[in-house]
Amino acid sequence: MERILVSACLMGYAVRYNGSDKKLISDTLARWRSEQRLVIHCPELAAGLNTPRLPAEIHGGSAEQVLTGVARILESDGSDVTQHYVLAAWLALRAAQDARCRFALLTDGSPTCGSQRIYDGSFSGQQRSGHGVAAALLRQHGIEVFAESQLTELIQRVADADKCRVVDAG
Template sequence: MERILVSACLMGLTVRYNGSDKLLISRTLARWRAEHRLVIHCPELAAGLNTPRLPAEIRGGNAEQVLKGEAKIIESNGDDVTQHYVLAAWLALRAAQEAQCRFALLTDGSPTCGSRQIYDGHFSGEKIAGNGVAAALLRQHGIEVFNEAQLDELIQRVAEADK
């Protein structure tokens, strides 16, 4: 039975930067939760960041460059919080590996969990194609990452893997 790392905010926990959730309602997620397949995790909280916290965006490159120390994650007040977010990524990977997750369902747009889109690094509200640092690191280690809009694809992949 496959296990899935899931962003805590998608499960209704109020852990997003602004103190909100991003609840994703699905019968399949409810069933998976009852079957103890879900590893509910907030990388930012695991790394010691507070809720609420200032918005943060990747600047000067992409998630892979952040992980290599070649780009930064900056809060809206200009503070460099790169190390907190890199730690968050590694803690997400550890949680996934310890639970033997082959899949992750993460919140898109986040500098940590974004798997298709992130914000442009200028706090303009504009999104660009890209990954957050946790999504990038999980993928580097062979974990398939999906966002909330890809739930049907994840359900299909898990069903295939369960066979």
């Protein structure tokens, strides 16, 4: 059975920057959880960041540029927290690889987990196309990343992968 790394906030854990969750209600997620397919992980908490914490956004480039040291991640007070978020990305990758996850379901908008949209770096609430550092690193290592709005697509990809495993095993 395919394993899926999933943002802890999507599973109802109050670990977001503002101390809230972003629980995603789904019969399929509940079934996958009971089948022990889900690897529930909060990259920021794994990296030692607190809940609640100041909002953070990518400044001066993309997630890939953060990972190479060209761009930064700053909190709303101007503090540079790049290293914490880069560590969060690497810890998410390690958790996914250790559990042999081929897929990830991550919270969109986050400078760590965003997979389609992130905030634009101005702390004005404006979003732009892009992804967070964990989503970028996971993709660089062959893990398919989905936002919570793409749950239907993820369910189909997992079902297809499960069918392939059955055929390969036969």
